[in-house]
Amino acid sequence: MIAVEVKELTRRFGNFTAVKKVSFSVRKGEIFGFLGANGAGKTTTIRMLCGLLVPSSGQARVAGLDVYTEYEQIKKNIGYMSQRFSLYEDLTVRENIRFYGGVYGLSRAQIKERTEELLSFLKLHEQAHKLTASLPLGWKQRLALSTAMLHNPQIIFLDEPTSGVDPVSRKNFWLLIYQLASEGRTIFVTTHFMDEAEYCNRVSIMQDGVIAELDSPQELKKKYHASNMQSVFMNVVKRAQNEPDSF
Amino acid sequence: MNRILFSIIKKEFWHILRDYQTLMVILAWPVLMLLLFGYAVTLEMRQIETVVVDQSHTPQSRDFINALASTSFFKMVDSDVPQHDFEHILQERKARCILVLSPDFAQSLQVNPETKIQLLIDASDPNAANYIQNYLMQISAQYNFKTNTKLVLPFVVEPRILYNPDLKSYFFFVPGLVAVIILLISALLTSIAIVREKEVGTMEQILVSPVHPIQIIIGKTIPYTVIGFLDSALVLLMGHYLFHVPIIGSLWLLTFSMFLYIVTGLSFGLLISIITNSQQVAMLAVLMSTMLPTIMMSGFIFPVESMPVLFQYVSVIIPATHFLTIIRGILLKGSAFADLVPQLSYLALIAGFLITLSIRKFKTTLE
Ligand SMILES: Nc1ncnc2c1ncn2[C@@H]1O[C@H](COP(=O)(O)OP(=O)(O)OP(=O)(O)O)[C@@H](O)[C@H]1O
Ligand SMILES: [Mg+2]
Numbered sequence: 363m364i365a366v367e368v369k370e371l372t373r374r375f376g377n378f379t380a381v382k383k384v385s386f387s388v389r390k391g392e393i394f395g396f397l398g399a400n401g402a403g404k405t406t407t408i409r410m411l412c413g414l415l416v417p418s419s420g421q422a423r424v425a426g427l428d429v430y431t432e433y434e435q436i437k438k439n440i441g442y443m444s445q446r447f448s449l450y451e452d453l454t455v456r457e458n459i460r461f462y463g464g465v466y467g468l469s470r471a472q473i474k475e476r477t478e479e480l481l482s483f484l485k486l487h488e489q490a491h492k493l494t495a496s497l498p499l500g501w502k503q504r505l506a507l508s509t510a511m512l513h514n515p516q517i518i519f520l521d522e523p524t525s526g527v528d529p530v531s532r533k534n535f536w537l538l539i540y541q542l543a544s545e546g547r548t549i550f551v552t553t554h555f556m557d558e559a560e561y562c563n564r565v566s567i568m569q570d571g572v573i574a575e576l577d578s579p580q581e582l583k584k585k586y587h588a589s590n591m592q593s594v595f596m597n598v599v600k601r602a603q604n605e606p607d608s609f
Numbered sequence: 610m611n612r613i614l615f616s617i618i619k620k621e622f623w624h625i626l627r628d629y630q631t632l633m634v635i636l637a638w639p640v641l642m643l644l645l646f647g648y649a650v651t652l653e654m655r656q657i658e659t660v661v662v663d664q665s666h667t668p669q670s671r672d673f674i675n676a677l678a679s680t681s682f683f684k685m686v687d688s689d690v691p692q693h694d695f696e697h698i699l700q701e702r703k704a705r706c707i708l709v710l711s712p713d714f715a716q717s718l719q720v721n722p723e724t725k726i727q728l729l730i731d732a733s734d735p736n737a738a739n740y741i742q743n744y745l746m747q748i749s750a751q752y753n754f755k756t757n758t759k760l761v762l763p764f765v766v767e768p769r770i771l772y773n774p775d776l777k778s779y780f781f782f783v784p785g786l787v788a789v790i791i792l793l794i795s796a797l798l799t800s801i802a803i804v805r806e807k808e809v810g811t812m813e814q815i816l817v818s819p820v821h822p823i824q825i826i827i828g829k830t831i832p833y834t835v836i837g838f839l840d841s842a843l844v845l846l847m848g849h850y851l852f853h854v855p856i857i858g859s860l861w862l863l864t865f866s867m868f869l870y871i872v873t874g875l876s877f878g879l880l881i882s883i884i885t886n887s888q889q890v891a892m893l894a895v896l897m898s899t900m901l902p903t904i905m906m907s908g909f910i911f912p913v914e915s916m917p918v919l920f921q922y923v924s925v926i927i928p929a930t931h932f933l934t935i936i937r938g939i940l941l942k943g944s945a946f947a948d949l950v951p952q953l954s955y956l957a958l959i960a961g962f963l964i965t966l967s968i969r970k971f972k973t974t975l976e
Contacts, residue, residue, distance in 0.1 A: 412817050414975045437819045448814040452627045453620070464616025465818045509814070 363390035364426075365517050365548035366411060371420035373406050380406040382571040383420065388550060390516075393543050395562030396552040397595060402568040404552040405445055408519050411550075412442045425517055438466075441510035445521040445552075447502050451495035455486055455505055458494060459512065466513040480508040484538065500531030507538065518542065520551040524558065536561055556592040567595060569602040613820055617828025621802075625832060635798065635836060639790045639844045646786055647852055656684040657741055658704040663689060667715035669756075673726075676752050677708070682744050699731045706730045706741050718756075780855070783848040784936045785909040788929045790844055791867070793899055795837040795874030796881070800895040802829045803882040813975060822971035826964065830875050837871040858939035862946055866939070869956045870932045874899075876963035877928075883970050903929040931955045 366388040373381040381403040388394040396404045409415040411424050413433035422429040425439040449458045456477060463473035481487045484504040489497060494505065503523055510518060520539070524532040536558065543549050551562070559565045559579060566576040575582060575598050579591055586597045625632060661677070663670050677683050686704050698704050709727040711717075717724040728745055732738035803825070806812040815825065845867075848854045856863065878895055885891040903909065906920055907929035913921055924930045931952040938944030946953075 409975065413973075414813065414816055416974055434819060437817055440817070442814070442817040444810065444813045446810045446813075448810040448812075450620070450624070450811055451809075453623055457620075457623060461616050461620045462814075462818065464612055464619075465815070465820055467613055467819070469612070 364388070365390045365392070365424070366394075366550065367421075367423045368407075368411070369421040371407065371410060371422050372418045373403075373410055373415060374418045379418075380571055381410070384568075384571075384573050386566055386573060386576055388548060390548050391543060391546050392563045393539065393549045393551065393561065395559050395565035396550065396568065397554075397556075397559055397565055397591075398552075398568030399599065401570075403571040404568055405521055407568075408442075408521050408550070408552065412440060412519055413437055438513070439515055439517060441513070441515035441518040443503075443506045443510045443518075443520045443523055445525070447499075447506060449494055449502070449506055449509060452493065454491050454493055455481075455497070456490045458505060459509055462509040462512050468513065476512055480511060484508050500527045500535075503527060503531070503535060504538075507535075511542075515547070517548045517550065520549065522552050522554065525554060532558070556590065556595055559591040559595075565591070567598045569599060574598050574602050614824050614828050617820075617824060618831050621829055621832040625836065632836075635794065636840060636843065639794055639840050640847060642790055643783070643786055643844050643847055644851075647783055647848075655681055657682060657706065657737075658686045659683045660687045660690060660698055660704040660707045661685055662692075662707065662709045664712045665710045665714035669715040669718055670710045672756070673710065673714075673749075673752055674708075676748055677745075680744075680748065695729060699729065702731070704731075705737065706745075708745070780941055781937065783852045783854045784940050785933055787841070787844050787848055788870075788907070788932045788936055789903050789909060791837065791841045791870060792874045792903055792929055792932075793896075794840050795833065795871045796878035796895045796899050797892060798833040798837060799829065799875045799878030800881045800891040801888045802833065803879065804885050804888050804891045807886060808888055816973055816975065822968050822973060826879060826967055826971065830872070830879065833875050834868070834871055837875060838868065841867050841871060854940055856940050857943035858945070859943075862944075862949075863936070863939050866932065866935045866949070866953060866956070869953060869960065870928060870935075873928045873956050873960040873963065876960050876967060880963050880967045880970065883967050883972075902927050906930070908933050925955070926959065928956060928959050 364387050366386075368387065369385050370383040371381060371385070372379065372383050384403075384407060396407070398404050406415065410417045410429060411422055413429060413436055417429065424436045427433075427436045427439070429436065450461070453461065459477050459480065460473055463476060468476065481490055484507065486501065486504055486508065489501055489505075494502065497505070507520070507523065510520075523539075524535050527535070532555070539549055539551065540561075551558075553559065562579065564576065564578050565582070566573045568574065575594075577585070579594075582594045583589065583591070586594045588594045588597065659677070661674055663674060678685055687698070690698065695707055698707065707729040709729070711725070711727070714724065714726070726749070728742065730738045730741050803812070806815065845856075845863075849856055877899070881891050881894050881898075885894060902923070905911070906916065906924045907913075907927045908924065909929065913924050913930060916924065935944075935949050935952045935956075938949060
């Protein structure tokens with residue numbers, strides 16, 4: 363089963379091409395990592411898959427649905443956590459969850475049930491009635507994940523969910539990701555942390571809008587004779603800089 | 610569909626109530642504006658400084674002068690100054706008009722069919738000069754009728770001032786001010802509603818959910834309609850109790866037209882919010898595009914009929930033009946629904962156009 367399928371997807375902003383003809387596919391239930399330096403085009407790719415940006419050319423299907431024509435349907439099947447915290451700071455944790463429950467068309471009873479489920483799953487019970495603005499970033503990220511999970515989406519896009527978060531919270535967050543994947547959900551995650559790349563089933567390394575490498579962490583380490591993903595990444599970036607025409 | 614809309618409305622109320630500082634400003638600002646403009650910028654003229662030169666010194670002349678002095682319009686500041694001082698008095702603005710009754714005033718009243726009195730007016734403010742002249746003519750006419758019962762004229766124009774018998778410009782001015790304030794407030798309220806979410810980044814999360822632009826637009830309009838309505842009612846009540854502006858017409862009709870007008874203002878603010886990318890730009894755009902046209906071209910100060918033809922056409926697309934007719938009509942004349950159908954239709958048309966445009970301009974993607 364293929365959850366996300368992308369063929370020669372391209373996005374231009376004016377004369378600048380942020381994403382150049384990328385192709386890949388993500389299997390159902392996979393944790394798919396998206397690595398790359400700042401400005402590599404990770405967020406732009408995710409946004410095209412979530413219906414937030416219209417691609418300039420190429421094809422993409424998410425949950426078997428076409429991003430150009432069936433984005434309304436796609437939105438019901440995906441969860442999305444944006445790179446920048448985008449919930450309401452002046453609302454409490456519970457109010458944020460309740461609002462998004464309503465927005466996704468859940469009934470009152472469903473919202474109540476899901477809220478309790480998510481609060482205990484994310485261990486947010488004690489924070490439930492606090493204003494979101496007062497929470498540390500680690501808790502905010504959990505809240506963002508919980509609203510992205512409200513409608514039980516099968517595919518979840520997480521754009522740098524752990525940036526700016528302390529190592530313990532990061533670890534906890536990845537435990538959540540594993541749990542979600544074990545339930546059969548597909549996780550599409552971008553990160554700057556190379557240790558996190560090791561947790562993924564497969565990673566793609568993006569550089570200047572193109573995918574420079576795509577394989578499992580084990581294979582990549584073997585290929586580059588590296589002991590960890592950090593040095594794989596350094597090698598890929600160096601290679602890409604030395605022979606920019608090969609992409 | 611309804612549940613989604615309801616969630617958005619509820620959320621918007623949470624925002625409004627949490628930010629109580631802004632809420633206080635929203636509620637206090639119109640009140641302050643009304644007080645400030647209502648008291649400071651009144652077009653009504655009273656206590657016109659007047660110098661009376663009575664060269665006749667007769668009971669008749671004194672009678673006439675008393676008739677003048679008993680109104681609150683003229684205020685006698687000096688009397689019987691020599692003629693060579695007239696120029697000086699007007700130049701120094703010690704008085705705005707000088708009334709001269711010639712030595713033969715009393716005698717002429719008895720023998721001549723017509724008696725002339727002289728009024729020198731400082732016309733550097735032509736409107737005021739006109740006003741002074743008219744007022745003096747009214748008073749002298751009254752004096753004529755009183756003293757000369759045998760006076761026979763071919764016909765007499767006897768104006769009866771309806772709806773505002775005391776010619777109080779408050780009555781004209783305050784409803785106009787209400788119209789300006791309501792439009793400004795309602796447009797400002799929504800002008801940041803969407804652009805703020807774009808700026809803060811929360812719009813991104815909304816856009817990945819299956820919400821339809823219509824739901825966002827309606828959901829954002831409803832809470833602000835309530836706030837706009839509270840504001841308008843507050844201003845109107847102040848106009849009524851503080852400035853004694855009457856409310857002759859139907860309260861229901863007033864409420865209905867105010868609702869329509871508020872929605873027009875809100876939808877204008879929404880459109881601005883949708884097509885701009887920062888809160889500051891949105892608010893500036895609203896201020897620039899509502900203040901000047903509303904004040905200058907809606908009939909708030911200058912009657913639409915006396916404006917250049919081009920401006921008269923422009924005034925049709927300014928919501929305040931129609932609402933001014935409506936609110937003055939309802940408050941001062943007791944106009945009924947049937948009298949105001951054209952104006953109400955125009956408002957509905959403008960609101961409908963703005964909302965349709967908003968929905969079409971609303972982008973469901975980030976750019
Ligand atoms: N709306 C836009 N208009 C113009 N250029 C844009 C726009 N959005 C992104 N870009 C550019 O496209 C490139 C890719 O940006 P993108 O956000 O996809 O990178 P990223 O890999 O997510 O980087 P980061 O790790 O910093 O989040 C950048 O150079 C960025 O400046
Ligand atoms: Mg990014």
